[in-house]
Amino acid sequence: MSQEIDWTDYPCDGFYDELVAAPGQPRAVVRALLADLAELGTEELAVRQEAADVSIKEMGISFTVYSEEGGTIDRSWPFDVVPRVIPQSEWQRVEAGLKQRVQALNLFIDDLYHEQKIIADGVFPREVLAKSVNFREQCIGVNPPLGIWAHICGSDLVRDADGCIYVLEDNLRVPSGVSYMLENRLVTKRVLPELFEHYAPLPVDDYPSQLFDTLAALSPRPADYPQVVVLTPGIYNSAYFEHAYLAQQMGAELVEGRDLFVDGDDCCYMHTVDGPERVDVIYRRIDDLFLDPEAFRPDSALGVPGLVRAWKAGHVALANAPGAGVADDKVVYAFVPEIIRYYLDQDAIIPNVPTYRCMEPQDLNYVLEHLHELVVKPANESGGYGMLIGPAATAAERETFAAAIKQDPRNYIAQPTLKLSTVPTVVKKGIEPRHVDLRPFILSADRQQVTTGGLTRVALRKGSLVVNSSQGGGSKDTWIVSEDVASEPLAASSAAESQPASSGQVTQTQTQNQSTR
Amino acid sequence: MLSRVAENIYWLARYIERAENTARLVSVNANLLLDLPRGIAPGWQPLIDITGANTLFEEHYKEYGERQVVRFLLSDQRHCGSIMSALAAARENCRTIRDIVPREAWEQLNGLYLFASEELQQGMTKTGRHRYLRELIGSTQALTGLLDGTMLHDQGYEFLCLGRYLERADMTSRIADVRSATLLPEAEELRPFDTIQWVSVLKSLTAYQMYRRSAQIRVQRGPVLRFIFQSDSFPRAVRYCMEAVRAGLEHLPRNEAALRILGRLARSLDNAQLERLSPADLHAFVDELQAGIGDLHQEIAATWFLPLPESPAAEAD
Numbered sequence: 001m002s003q004e005i006d007w008t009d010y011p012c013d014g015f016y017d018e019l020v021a022a023p024g025q026p027r028a029v030v031r032a033l034l035a036d037l038a039e040l041g042t043e044e045l046a047v048r049q050e051a052a053d054v055s056i057k058e059m060g061i062s063f064t065v066y067s068e069e070g071g072t073i074d075r076s077w078p079f080d081v082v083p084r085v086i087p088q089s090e091w092q093r094v095e096a097g098l099k100q101r102v103q104a105l106n107l108f109i110d111d112l113y114h115e116q117k118i119i120a121d122g123v124f125p126r127e128v129l130a131k132s133v134n135f136r137e138q139c140i141g142v143n144p145p146l147g148i149w150a151h152i153c154g155s156d157l158v159r160d161a162d163g164c165i166y167v168l169e170d171n172l173r174v175p176s177g178v179s180y181m182l183e184n185r186l187v188t189k190r191v192l193p194e195l196f197e198h199y200a201p202l203p204v205d206d207y208p209s210q211l212f213d214t215l216a217a218l219s220p221r222p223a224d225y226p227q228v229v230v231l232t233p234g235i236y237n238s239a240y241f242e243h244a245y246l247a248q249q250m251g252a253e254l255v256e257g258r259d260l261f262v263d264g265d266d267c268c269y270m271h272t273v274d275g276p277e278r279v280d281v282i283y284r285r286i287d288d289l290f291l292d293p294e295a296f297r298p299d300s301a302l303g304v305p306g307l308v309r310a311w312k313a314g315h316v317a318l319a320n321a322p323g324a325g326v327a328d329d330k331v332v333y334a335f336v337p338e339i340i341r342y343y344l345d346q347d348a349i350i351p352n353v354p355t356y357r358c359m360e361p362q363d364l365n366y367v368l369e370h371l372h373e374l375v376v377k378p379a380n381e382s383g384g385y386g387m388l389i390g391p392a393a394t395a396a397e398r399e400t401f402a403a404a405i406k407q408d409p410r411n412y413i414a415q416p417t418l419k420l421s422t423v424p425t426v427v428k429k430g431i432e433p434r435h436v437d438l439r440p441f442i443l444s445a446d447r448q449q450v451t452t453g454g455l456t457r458v459a460l461r462k463g464s465l466v467v468n469s470s471q472g473g474g475s476k477d478t479w480i481v482s483e484d485v486a487s488e489p490l491a492a493s494s495a496a497e498s499q500p501a502s503s504g505q506v507t508q509t510q511t512q513n514q515s516t517r
Numbered sequence: 518m519l520s521r522v523a524e525n526i527y528w529l530a531r532y533i534e535r536a537e538n539t540a541r542l543v544s545v546n547a548n549l550l551l552d553l554p555r556g557i558a559p560g561w562q563p564l565i566d567i568t569g570a571n572t573l574f575e576e577h578y579k580e581y582g583e584r585q586v587v588r589f590l591l592s593d594q595r596h597c598g599s600i601m602s603a604l605a606a607a608r609e610n611c612r613t614i615r616d617i618v619p620r621e622a623w624e625q626l627n628g629l630y631l632f633a634s635e636e637l638q639q640g641m642t643k644t645g646r647h648r649y650l651r652e653l654i655g656s657t658q659a660l661t662g663l664l665d666g667t668m669l670h671d672q673g674y675e676f677l678c679l680g681r682y683l684e685r686a687d688m689t690s691r692i693a694d695v696r697s698a699t700l701l702p703e704a705e706e707l708r709p710f711d712t713i714q715w716v717s718v719l720k721s722l723t724a725y726q727m728y729r730r731s732a733q734i735r736v737q738r739g740p741v742l743r744f745i746f747q748s749d750s751f752p753r754a755v756r757y758c759m760e761a762v763r764a765g766l767e768h769l770p771r772n773e774a775a776l777r778i779l780g781r782l783a784r785s786l787d788n789a790q791l792e793r794l795s796p797a798d799l800h801a802f803v804d805e806l807q808a809g810i811g812d813l814h815q816e817i818a819a820t821w822f823l824p825l826p827e828s829p830a831a832e833a834d
Contacts, residue, residue, distance in 0.1 A: 060620075235613050248616055258823055259521050271520035273672055273821050274770050 005038040005045070005431055012433050016163050016421040018084055020433075029087040029481055032489035036195055037082070039491055042430045049081050049426045051191045061183045062241055077180060078474035081191055084423045084436060084456040085479045088202070094157070094165060094440070095450045097349030100340060102153045102442045105170065105327045107343040109149040112326055113139050123342045125359070127410060128331050131379065134173075136288060138295050139323035142312050145218040148444050150327065151319040152211070152283075154178075157350070157438045157454075159421035166353045166418075167336070168437065172320060172328040174285050178441050179242040180475055181455040182207060182249075188477040198490040201479035202452045207441070208249035210449050211283075215250075217445035218317035219280040227277065228252045229270065231260070231284040233302045243285050257286070262306030268316040281317045282307075288322045295322075331357065331379040334413050354416060358409040367405065367414040371398045374414040376405065391417055420465055423476060425458060435459045437467050438478065453478030522617060523676045524822040525610045529618075530664075530680030532607035533626070536600045536633075537657035538688030540650045542568075543590055545695055545721030547646065552713045561586035567694045568598055587646070592637050600653065601637070604630045619667040622660060629656040678765040679817060686758035687810045693718060693745055694803045715741045722753050739792025742799070746791060755806070759783045762813070775816045782809040 008024035010017075019030045026034040037045065053076070061077040086094075111118050112135070118124045129135060154175025156168040185204050189196055212228065219226035232243035234256050247254035259270050260279065269276035284291065290300040295308035310316045326332070334355040337348045356363040356374070367374060376388040388401045405412045422433035440454030456476040457467035467473040542564060550558050562581035565574045570589075573596060578585040593599045597606070608630050611623055633653060639645030640653075661681070668674055695718070715736050719725040724745060731748065732740045748754035752761075763779055766772045786806070794802060 244616060253519055254616075255519065256521065259519055271823050273518045273520060273523050273676075 003043060003430075004041050007034055007038060010424065010431070010433070012422060014161070015419050015433065015435075016159055016161050017433055018086075018159070018421050018423045018436065019082075020424065029483055030085050032487060033085065033195065033199060035489040036198075036491060037424075039489075045081065045426055045431070048191045052079055052081050052187050055187050055190050056183075059183065059186070061180070061187075063238060077183070078460060079184060079187060080425045080434075080458055080460070080474055080476050081188070082424050082426060082431070083188060083192075083201070083477045083479045084438075085201075085481050086453060088480055088482045090165075091453070091480045094350060098155060098440060098442050098450050099448045100344065100346060100349055101155065101167065101170070101336065102150060102444055103448065104340040104343045105153070105172065105336070106148050106150055106444060108339045109172075109321075109324055109327050110147050111343075113142060113149075113323060118339070118342055121342070123338055124335055128335070128359075128379075129326075131410060132326050132329050132332070134288070134323070134325035134329055136296075136323035136326070138308060139321070142321075142323075143314075144311075144321045145220070145314075145317050146445060149321040149324040151214055151218070151321075151444055153320075153442045153444070154439050154454075155442065157440065158353070158418055160353075161419040161421075165350060167350050168353055168418075169330075169333060170328060170336075171439075173287060173325040174239075174320070175439070175441065176239040176242050176285075177439050177455040177457075178207060178451065179245040181441075181451065181453070181478070182245075184455075184475055184477040194490060199479065199481055200485050201477075201481050204452045204478075207451055208246065210443055211246065212250040212252070214443040214445040214449070215281045215283055215317075215319055218319060220314055220317060221280055224280075226280040227270075228281045228283065229255045229260075229279055231255055231257065231282050231286055233257075233286050233290070237285075239285065246283070252283070257302045257304050260304040260307070262304060262310045266306070266310050266313040266315050268304070268307060268310045279316060281319065283319050288325060291318075291322060329379060330377050330413050331359075331410070353418065356414040358405050358412040358414065363414075364405070364409050367412075368402055371402060373417065375417055376401060376412055376414045379411050379413065389417065420459075423456070423458065425460070425476075427462075432462065434462070435465050435467070436476065453480045518672045520821055520823045522614055523673065524818075525614045526617065526673050527676040527680035527817070527822075529607050529610040529614070530677045531684040532603045532610065533657055533660055534681050534684035535598060535688065536603040536607065537654055537661075538685065538692065539590055539598060539600050539603065540653045540657075541721045542688070542692055542695065543587060544647070544650045544654075545692055545717055548717040548721065549695070549714055552717060553710060563695055564590060567691045570596055570598065584641070587641060591640055601633060604633050617668075617673050619663070621667065622663045625656070625660045625663055629653070629660060632656065672769065675765040675768045676821075679762055682758040682761040682765070683810055683814060683817075685753060686755045686762075687807055689722065689745060689753050689755055689758070690803045690806050692721060693742065694800060711738065712736050718745070724751060724753060727751050742791040742794075746789070747786065756783070756786055759786065769821070771820055775813065775820060778809070778813045778816050782806070782813065785809070 007020060007026060010020050010023055012020050012023065019027055019034060021027050040048075056076050056079055062075055063077060108118065112129065116129075119126050119129065150172040152175065154171040154177065156171070157165050158168045159165050181204060215228045216226045228250065230243055230247040230250075230252055232240060232254060234240065237243070244254055253270065255270055260268055260282075261271070261276075262268050263276070268279045268282070270279050286302055289296045290302045292303045292305060292307040292309075293300045294305045296303075307316070307318070308322060311318050311322070333352065334357050336352055340346055340348045356367050358364045358367055367376065370390075371388070372390045372393075374390045376390070378386045388397065390398065393401070420435040420437060423436050424431045425434040436456050436458045438454050438456050441451045443449045456478045458474050458476050459465055459467045459472065460474045461472045464472065546561065546564055550560075560581060561583050564586055565571055565581060568590070574581075574589055577593070577595065578589065589596055590599055592601045594602055594605075596602060608626055611618055611626055615623055636649055636652075640649035664677060668677070712735070715738060716725060719728050719736065719741060722745060728736070728741065728744050731751065732744060734740055744751060745754050747756045749756050749760060751757055759779065759782060763776070763783075766775050766779060789802060791799070791802075
């Protein structure tokens with residue numbers, strides 16, 4: 001017999017839990033779902049978790065890690081069956097906020113590569129731009145199709161202990177993870193079919209066709225069916241699974257740099273068995289600097305010589321456009337609320353994590369006085385390098401950092417240490433809270449679209465805040481659920497429909513429950 | 518279809534076929550040696566001679582002993598024609614085209630690779646070798662059948678066939694060449710061994726039974742050579758392979774140059790008076806045939822595959 005889950009024992013003090021407000025008190029939107037999970041019990045939930053793990057292996061959902069012998073191995077994608085649920089009303093606000101943010105960022109990027117009005121008007125400091133490592137001089141004056149630079153954006157959202165959702169960072173270069181969002185949904189449908197059917201989370205499966213439409217809208221030859229390709233660095237890239245997956249789902253060719261060439265007419269072609277074939281739109285999953293040895297790093301073997309030339313001539317579209325990463329910078333991030341106000345004359349719908357800009361004397365003083373409680377990040381590093389996590393650092397480390405900040409204040413920002421929200425997660429002994437973030441994807445071309453939810457990443461180690469898959473992170477399905485649909489537990493509604501007219505599925509579930517008791 | 522994908526499929530097929538035929542090559546020589554009286558046995562060097570890898574071999578080994586040659590052909594990763602190298606290369610090619618190749622075929626290839634590496638020590642021993650090679654040949658055959666039976670027969674499949682049959686034609690000619698390379702002295706008392714050796718060659722190509730059905734005469738040099746080079750119905754015969762290559766080429770665009778080279782090859786094959794060739798002449802004939810196969814490969818690569826990175830992309834077409 002499966003032991004029922006007792007939500008009054010669920011230890012969610014001190015953090016905001018996405019599903020449980022306080023021990024024994026489910027949040028409104030999941031009151032019914034938690035009752036169903038409780039009845040399912042820990043053992044049955046473990047069985048479902050195992051089924052999910054098997055499905056993932058069978059479906060070949062993997063990510064690549066480098067092995068010691070120089071080869072690579074595909075590792076199965078870690079996944080937790082308990083979904084993260086967001087009420088539809090809240091999501092609508094987040095969605096509007098993301099659209100607003102990306103619209104402003106695109107205007108900002110376009111302005112930086114043209115008149116730089118935002119600098120002339122004194123809203124954005126010129127020295128921040130001068131220090132940006134992702135600003136590409138080669139892109140000055142270029143007019144990409146529709147004036148859009150960041151067609152695919154992945155913004156990381158976190159919820160702090162106050163229950164408020166913040167944007168932690170925007171990824172405007174080659175954000176990844178969307179294929180796992182899609183696969184997580186397939187796995188959930190397989191292993192929790194009855195709950196899925198009952199709570200009817202909004203679908204996520206449109207993404208590949210939306211992505212294709214976004215890319216197709218950029219085609220320089222709108223009259224013809226556009227030749228869209230996905231450009232990958234190759235099978236040894238850690239996101240190769242996603243590149244292959246998206247190409248397959250869109251029915252586009254998956255190409256490597258050597259498959260493409262730019263001819264004397266400044267058009268881009270791919271080598272096919274039938275001869276050269278013109279390419280209209282390239283969804284590139286290669287970083288700017290490797291795109292074109294003529295324009296950027298001359299030693300890049302991954303890119304296509306002349307590609308930037310063809311792009312500037314308007315003969316091929318690149319998504320995202322080279323240089324879009326200029327807005328993907330920690331100091332630029334700190335200015336996003338001002339950027340939104342400047343271009344759209346609106347307040348930001350989703351706030352930034354409060355950020356201190358050390359370049360401003362008042363902020364600098366505060367940061368230096370409060371180093372022990374802040375996270376300090378250098379502007380031009382990524383992947384967590386060169387960060388100071390104040391509460392965890394030694395006094396000596398803080399002193400060294402204070403000196404570095406005073407030396408070059410413009411290169412640093414600081415943020416309070418966040419208490420990432422948690423979601424119930426299956427562990428060896430039942431169910432415990434684990435920290436999560438959320439990466440939705442925003443598509444921009446002739447119109448804007450946001451994924452329904454996004455990829456919820458979860459730090460599977462107890463107490464850990466690291467959600468990265470290479471460091472013990474996993475993921476969850478993300479459900480956007482209408483409050484009306486979710487109000488009744490499955491068990492209650494099936495009892496109410498006790499007439500023979502009820503569906504076969506419900507009747508069957510009841511029989512099974514009775515026989516296991 | 519992308520040129521790179523076509524190229525990967527082509528090499529996938531060539532490497533699978535190469536692994537199988539290298540196994541056949543080792544097995545024919547082992548059998549030959551058992552059949553020959555001590556003292557006149559030519560040993561193992563001919564295998565290296567006909568794979569043309571003498572320089573590489575001599576860099577790493579002191580003598581052409583059985584252990585050294587078998588190790589070189591089965592497992593040496595420095596030799597791109599060794600079974601382990603060929604299987605590893607087939608697997609790498611297959612990895613990049615997993616959406617084209619049925620999943621079962623990928624799993625079969627993976628399993629084959631794991632078997633070949635895990636049981637390698639068995640394959641190195643005199644007693645374990647036969648079983649090891651037989652298992653390898655059986656598994657590659659299964660893989661070939663799986664691809665034929667489940668893969669979409671579109672342009673990609675044509676490249677699979679091109680790779681498979683070109684490699685097979687090349688390797689069949691090399692396997693026959695083992696016999697010509699042994700160059701037994703023409704002596705009356707050695708005549709009986711001659712027949713035995715040709716039976717060995719046939720058996721290593723799984724051709725003995727089919728030879729008997731088709732030729733209905735006892736095993737002797739002339740008809741055996743005709744069978745393995747010129748038969749248009751035995752699927753490991755060079756002539757048959759050429760026809761299969763032609764069928765593949767005919768389904769591809771811009772095939773004129775490749776078909777011309779193939780036509781030349783097929784004519785010289787048909788016109789050869791094999792039974793009249795001395796062993797030395799036969800060896801020369803096989804060399805020429807292999808050079809022709811090499812030319813055909815060059816043409817296929819130039820027409821359909823990615824241009825070499827040295828050539829400026831703008832001049833590619």
